Amino acid sequence: MGPSGPLALTRNLISLERGGDELLLVNSFHMRTMYVARGKERVKRLLTEAGQGLTLEGLKSAFPHDADLIQLLRDYRILVDASEDKECFEHSEIAAADPRPKPRMTVYLLITEACNLGCIYCLNGAGTYLKDGRSKMSPTVAIQSVIDCLEQISTGGRVEVGFFGGEPMLQWPLIKEIIRRCEDDLKPAYHDKQITYHLTSNLTICPPDLIEVIRRHNITVMSDIDGPPEIHNRCRPYRHGKGSHAQTAATIRRLAAAGIPVSLRATITSVNQDYIMDTVAHHKELGGSTSAVVPACPINSDREFLADELLPDPNRIIAGLVEAFHSGLWDKENLFPFNQYIAKLRPGTRQVMSCAAFSGTIPVIRVNADVYPCIYLVGQEKCRLGTAGTPWDRRWLDETLLALHVDNLEECNSCPWRYACGGGCPLTKLARWDGVASSPKAAEYARRISCDFTKAVLTEMLWDLADEARTDLAGGQQQAALSAPESTLYC
Ligand code: SF4
Numbered sequence: 250m251g252p253s254g255p256l257a258l259t260r261n262l263i264s265l266e267r268g269g270d271e272l273l274l275v276n277s278f279h280m281r282t283m284y285v286a287r288g289k290e291r292v293k294r295l296l297t298e299a300g301q302g303l304t305l306e307g308l309k310s311a312f313p314h315d316a317d318l319i320q321l322l323r324d325y326r327i328l329v330d331a332s333e334d335k336e337c338f339e340h341s342e343i344a345a346a347d348p349r350p351k352p353r354m355t356v357y358l359l360i361t362e363a364c365n366l367g368c369i370y371c372l373n374g375a376g377t378y379l380k381d382g383r384s385k386m387s388p389t390v391a392i393q394s395v396i397d398c399l400e401q402i403s404t405g406g407r408v409e410v411g412f413f414g415g416e417p418m419l420q421w422p423l424i425k426e427i428i429r430r431c432e433d434d435l436k437p438a439y440h441d442k443q444i445t446y447h448l449t450s451n452l453t454i455c456p457p458d459l460i461e462v463i464r465r466h467n468i469t470v471m472s473d474i475d476g477p478p479e480i481h482n483r484c485r486p487y488r489h490g491k492g493s494h495a496q497t498a499a500t501i502r503r504l505a506a507a508g509i510p511v512s513l514r515a516t517i518t519s520v521n522q523d524y525i526m527d528t529v530a531h532h533k534e535l536g537g538s539t540s541a542v543v544p545a546c547p548i549n550s551d552r553e554f555l556a557d558e559l560l561p562d563p564n565r566i567i568a569g570l571v572e573a574f575h576s577g578l579w580d581k582e583n584l585f586p587f588n589q590y591i592a593k594l595r596p597g598t599r600q601v602m603s604c605a606a607f608s609g610t611i612p613v614i615r616v617n618a619d620v621y622p623c624i625y626l627v628g629q630e631k632c633r634l635g636t637a638g639t640p641w642d643r644r645w646l647d648e649t650l651l652a653l654h655v656d657n658l659e660e661c662n663s664c665p666w667r668y669a670c671g672g673g674c675p676l677t678k679l680a681r682w683d684g685v686a687s688s689p690k691a692a693e694y695a696r697r698i699s700c701d702f703t704k705a706v707l708t709e710m711l712w713d714l715a716d717e718a719r720t721d722l723a724g725g726q727q728q729a730a731l732s733a734p735e736s737t738l739y740c
Pocket residue numbers: 655660661664665666667668670671672673699700701703704
């Protein structure tokens with residue numbers, strides 16, 4: 250039995266058209282994508298009529314030859330029962346963080362807050378990070394922080410220990426000491442949980458035992474290469490001004506030659522926005538295992554905005570990314586953001602928040618043991634969760650988690666893309682809520698990176714899924730259910 254009340258078009262309808270006859274429809278609340286390979290005008294005509302408030306029986310009478318199509322549109326929740334079908338979360342359903350133990354956490358240890366480079370877009374503000382001098386975390390703080398996370402995850406779960414900074418390789422002996430204590434003390438004590446390691450580094454420092462240690466402990470590695478040598482050197486010079494490409498590239502080549510996967514990313518500003526294809530090609534040539542193109546964050550930890558002249562043009566980033574995607578140089582599983590966004594399109598997925606920071610599963614530990622939810626929030630006292638070894642005060646985190654739910658965000662709660670998007674990185678929203686002024690250009694850039702960039706990438710992925718489905722359909726059919734593979738969170 251179908252609904253007896255009036256039908257309506259879902260208010261979460263993403264509708265894309267391509268060429269003369271293709272149509273792609275998805276209700277983002279359910280994330281089941283309906284692909285119409287032929288006959289889009291017929292479907293659109295039916296949807297227009299259905300949007301006039303006809304009942305199911307009324308619609309079937311108006312389109313007597315389209316009963317199957319009507320049923321399909323109902324099944325995919327493109328046509329909904331205006332009075333009964335759930336289309337969003339009620340306020341009472343939007344709860345604070347789920348208190349159940351998490352299966353996975355990543356703890357970012359700021360091994361040192363100092364760095365040997367002076368990148369033009371550095372996220373570490375001089376007022377909030379100890380950028381100068383030789384700050385260094387104590388092994389006790391590091392181990393306590395790992396214990397704090399092990400205690401919070403579920404049996405069988407995993408804590409990833411991320412060595413971060415500043416530049417963590419400035420304190421290589423400390424990294425090795427932390428790994429030794431995790432291996433010798435924590436793994437036996439928490440034998441029902443896993444500990445893995447990750448290193449984010451500029452890789453300008455390459456100690457003789459780097460390969461051996463990485464290999465022995467399966468450490469995953471990520472580094473930034475912002476373009477071919479001359480471009481990279483303009484974006485990521487040493488603090489004294491000399492370019493850093495030669496040293497970083499030499500280490501990457503050494504690791505790659507040893508069979509160690511190195512994820513490479515490029516942070517995009519106005520300096521390298523027109524070199525995206527060259528950059529992903531350079532990542533490949535260096536032997537990177539994955540390539541990531543990441544628009545620069547317009548705000549740093551001091552809540553200072555990136556200078557207007559460094560802000561890239563989102564249209565040029567999108568154009569470069571689309572070119573890179575279609576070049577076939579990288580599989581989509583190894584090219585960010587496509588490899589992350591595909592997970593947003595998995596049937597039934599609802600992206601009510603853009604990132605994991607506000608569920609407290611990617612804590613950042615400062616040299617002084619203070620705990621923050623995200624590297625960009627380090628030093629903001631109201632965001633501090635506590636200190637390693639003491640219970641976290643989650644009040645601000647929980648309030649923020651609620652406020653950032655896509656159904657609570659004024660600018661997002663009527664957007665049909667919201668359950669696929671999640672609302673974008675919230676850093677500039679948080680700054681605005683606290684009355685921090687930005688330039689009109691930075692505010693517009695932040696908005697467009699949240700909205701236009703996200704929609705453009707999702708659009709590419711939706712059509713890519715449609716193309717896959719079409720290829721798979723022997724003889725061609727008019728509609729196909731699409732699905733997306735598993736993927737991991739990137740940020
Ligand atoms: S950030 Fe933009 S695209 Fe994403 S949900 Fe909000 S309004 Fe929609």
